[in-house]
Amino acid sequence: MNDMTEYVENIKIQTEHITQIQHNVITTMADIVESRDENTGGHIRRTAKYVEIIANELVQEGKYLDILTPQYISDMVVAAPLHDMGKIHV
Numbered sequence: 001m002n003d004m005t006e007y008v009e010n011i012k013i014q015t016e017h018i019t020q021i022q023h024n025v026i027t028t029m030a031d032i033v034e035s036r037d038e039n040t041g042g043h044i045r046r047t048a049k050y051v052e053i054i055a056n057e058l059v060q061e062g063k064y065l066d067i068l069t070p071q072y073i074s075d076m077v078v079a080a081p082l083h084d085m086g087k088i089h090v
Contacts, residue, residue: 023078030081048080 030044055073058064 026078026081029085033081033084033087044081044084047083048077051080052077 034042034044052073055068055076059068059073
């Protein structure tokens with residue numbers, strides 16, 4: 001492998017590692033929310049699944065195709081557990 005190819009490959013690996021860390025932080029924060037609110041019980045993960053289902057259904061209906069790219073949907077699903085973040089302080 002030449003230096004440039006190796007450099008690009010290392011960046012890809014580091015990017016994937018950072019992305020995994022971000023997902024783990026979001027999951028941990030969602031777990032904290034759930035542990036602070038005994039009524040939540042899985043609500044955060046269900047909400048993420050609902051976001052995915054709704055977004056995919058909109059795509060199937062041909063709506064918002066310029067916005068609802070596979071990457072955008074993935075980002076929404078990952079971020080959905082953050083919607084109750086305010087409960088940590090409450």
